[in-house]
Amino acid sequence: MKLRKWQEDGLRKFLGTQADFLAVATPGAGKTTFALLAAKSMIDRSEITNVFVIVPTGHLRGQWARAAAREGIKLDSEFVNRSQEKAKDYDGIVATYQSVAANPLLWRKLACDPRRPSLIIFDEIHHAGDAEHLAWGAALSEAFGSAHRRLSLSGTPFRSDGRPIPFLTYDAMRRVVPDINYDYGMALQDQEVVRPVAFPAMDGEARWRFASEHSMTQKLSEADATTIAAALKTALDPGGQWIPSVLHRAHEELNLMRQDKPDCGGLVVATDQASAHAYADILRRQTGEAVKVAVSDDPAASKIIEEYAKSDTRWIVAVQMVSEGVDIPRLGVIVYATRIRTEMFFRQVVGRCVRKQGDEDEMCARVFIPSIAQLLSIAAGIERTVDAVLADEESKVRRDTAEEDESDSPTPTLPRTTEVLGSSAAAHAFTINSGEAFEESELLHARRLGQQAGLPVGTEPSAIARLLRLSGGSAQPGAAPEPPMQQTLSERKKELRELIARKVGRLSRLTRKPHSHIHAELNRECQEKKIDQATLETLEKRLLILDKWTQNT
Numbered sequence: 001m002k003l004r005k006w007q008e009d010g011l012r013k014f015l016g017t018q019a020d021f022l023a024v025a026t027p028g029a030g031k032t033t034f035a036l037l038a039a040k041s042m043i044d045r046s047e048i049t050n051v052f053v054i055v056p057t058g059h060l061r062g063q064w065a066r067a068a069a070r071e072g073i074k075l076d077s078e079f080v081n082r083s084q085e086k087a088k089d090y091d092g093i094v095a096t097y098q099s100v101a102a103n104p105l106l107w108r109k110l111a112c113d114p115r116r117p118s119l120i121i122f123d124e125i126h127h128a129g130d131a132e133h134l135a136w137g138a139a140l141s142e143a144f145g146s147a148h149r150r151l152s153l154s155g156t157p158f159r160s161d162g163r164p165i166p167f168l169t170y171d172a173m174r175r176v177v178p179d180i181n182y183d184y185g186m187a188l189q190d191q192e193v194v195r196p197v198a199f200p201a202m203d204g205e206a207r208w209r210f211a212s213e214h215s216m217t218q219k220l221s222e223a224d225a226t227t228i229a230a231a232l233k234t235a236l237d238p239g240g241q242w243i244p245s246v247l248h249r250a251h252e253e254l255n256l257m258r259q260d261k262p263d264c265g266g267l268v269v270a271t272d273q274a275s276a277h278a279y280a281d282i283l284r285r286q287t288g289e290a291v292k293v294a295v296s297d298d299p300a301a302s303k304i305i306e307e308y309a310k311s312d313t314r315w316i317v318a319v320q321m322v323s324e325g326v327d328i329p330r331l332g333v334i335v336y337a338t339r340i341r342t343e344m345f346f347r348q349v350v351g352r353c354v355r356k357q358g359d360e361d362e363m364c365a366r367v368f369i370p371s372i373a374q375l376l377s378i379a380a381g382i383e384r385t386v387d388a389v390l391a392d393e394e395s396k397v398r399r400d401t402a403e404e405d406e407s408d409s410p411t412p413t414l415p416r417t418t419e420v421l422g423s424s425a426a427a428h429a430f431t432i433n434s435g436e437a438f439e440e441s442e443l444l445h446a447r448r449l450g451q452q453a454g455l456p457v458g459t460e461p462s463a464i465a466r467l468l469r470l471s472g473g474s475a476q477p478g479a480a481p482e483p484p485m486q487q488t489l490s491e492r493k494k495e496l497r498e499l500i501a502r503k504v505g506r507l508s509r510l511t512r513k514p515h516s517h518i519h520a521e522l523n524r525e526c527q528e529k530k531i532d533q534a535t536l537e538t539l540e541k542r543l544l545i546l547d548k549w550t551q552n553t
Contacts, residue, residue: 004193007034010180014038014151017179020167022125022152024178026187028194028329028355031153032064035121036071038151042119043073043091048148050118051075051092052111054100054140056127059302061094064123068094081106092118097127097136100143107143117148125152126344128166140166155183155351156344184347184354184383194354196364198462199379199432202249203371204242206234207421215421216516221371221429222501224508224515228372230418232339235370236271238278240423246335247282249426250368254314254333257458261363263312264458266333269349270319271340279337280317292316329357334367341374350382364433364460371429379432433462436469489536496539497531503546510553522546 003011007030014021015038025031035053042048051073053064065077068091076090081103086093093110100107111118122128128137144150150167164170169177187193202220208230209215216227223231235242250266257264268283270276273295280291292308294301294316308316309328316328319338331353336346353365369375430437438446438461446465451457455464504518511518523529525545526538534542 003037004030004182006180006182007037010034011038011041013179015041018149020150020152020169022154022168022176022178023180024154025180025182026155026184026194026354027351029182029187030193031155032067032123035123035151035153036068036073039068039073039119039121040071042149047117048119049091049116050111051121052107052118052144052147053092053094053121053123054097055094055123056097057296058096059305060123061096062302064094086110097140101136101139104139104143108146111144112146114148119149119151120144120147122150122152122167125154125165125168126156137164137166156347184351193356195356196434196460196463197350197354197382198364198366198460199376199382200249200253200366200368201371201376201379201429201432201437202242202246202368202426203429204235204245204426205424206231206240206242207423208234209419209421211417211419218516219371221373222515223372224505226514227516228341228374229339232341232370232372233418234420235423235426236275236337236339237420237423238275238282240420241425242423243279243337243426244282244286245425246337246368247279248286249428250333250335250366251283251287251314253366257332257363257366258314260456260458261330261332263330264332264363265308265313265328265330266315266335267328267331267352268315268317268335269338270317271338273319275337276317276319280315283315283317287314289314294318296320328352329355332363332365334365336367336369336375341372343378346375346378347382363458364463366460376432380435380437383434431462433460433466436466438462438465493534493536493539496536496543497534500531500539500542500546503543503550507546507550507553510550 006025010023011034014023023031023034025034039048039051043051051068053068053075055061055064061077065075068075074089074091075094076086076092077094079086079093079095081099084106095107111120122140128140144167152167165176171177184194205217205219206223207215207217210230216230218227218231220231220235234240237243247268250268254264254266268276268279270279276293276295280293283289283291290313292304292313292315294304294308296319298304305316305318305328309330312330334349334353336349338345338349340346350367353367367379369379428440430439431443432438442465443461446468447459447461449468450459450461450464500522504515504522507513507518508515519531522542522545523531526534526541528534528538531539531542
């Protein structure tokens, strides 16, 4: 087998040490192959007699067992704790973190017998520090603390809650130190392992009410810390207009991509099972086709995912079962329709569609996202290396800690119940590609040029638009650049509204007043109902008022 350079380097380093080892690699880079070759090398050298693979979900047990079989390693993927002992004709076991946590002493007996030295492989080791599964970390330490060797794998070895992960090394800044690293940013530069990905950002209005308060209407792109959860919950509600219009747009894009790649598939990641089934119903009505649904409570979920991966069915809807580890290389479109906003989960979802299918795969994947600042920021930085993300995580932890120390520790407010009232149809605000934003008009122009040039119909327009920008923006090679256009009144007013929004955000942080309250005060001062109805003169007046309020704070 021809190994990639990172696998060769990692294998050499792993076999040359006796310490715990962490391999960080992007989806599609070959983490599983690397780990199994490490295990096979140790077996061939008579260093170990057993291999134990610990995975986050039951679905991955069979996937690992089949991959191991191709390397001549026989792993029991059906083992249950009550069995107590593995059958003698197996080289090891694939189990879940949950199984180990249920009986760590059993796993210590299975894996830590010095007469039968074992290699423990932790797939997606960051799960051992999950806030909702804190016992998993302690259980792993108890079960495998005295094992012969431990090899940890991850594509996202960082945690926003700052909790330590067992068996990993941290530096003085509390950042994970991988022994070998080959993340998405590095793989994208090689152009051999992963596809590029574009992020169509979908805006729209959400309408909701907190308990008995007055109803609120807000664009997703204008949501702040006090309203983002309610705005997102409202937009994702299947009874509104936003999510059906996003699914429709994503389906149209998938159909274009299938003209070049007929088996290209789409995934919708939902918040919960009820939403997943509702989204599937919407897609069935829109497309007239069957839609697969995979939820953890369904015992047939793993089989559903396997059948979908092998078929040419267009859509599958899931909650978290396809967030990581699950291999569906034909995925080209994802709709991110979950309320989870952590960078780790977002990167895991994106990882489902970036795996290249051979050297001829030139597809650019699409991930449709709500146009909220938190997700837009992550999408814009998706090509950064893990080192850069870890540095940002560390800065965030320090900044949050400092803010907590400086605060007067106000009494926490009780969570408010959100009553969903409805949402507008989604509007395509822009698409993020390689950290740059491309508006709809620019994308339409790029798509027309691509068709004129004879490019495949499914070519991502933001990729064409980016090339046009790099070449000076001219439509024809050698053409003189167009003179800059005079700014229209609409463009000037939009620019001022964006500046007002930033100043309101700054004042909100200084005064701890919600954005909506500050906007309401501005409306009263300017005798206007909404900022959308403001004239150029009153927009400039709002800026002066905000500057005055900020100076007096």
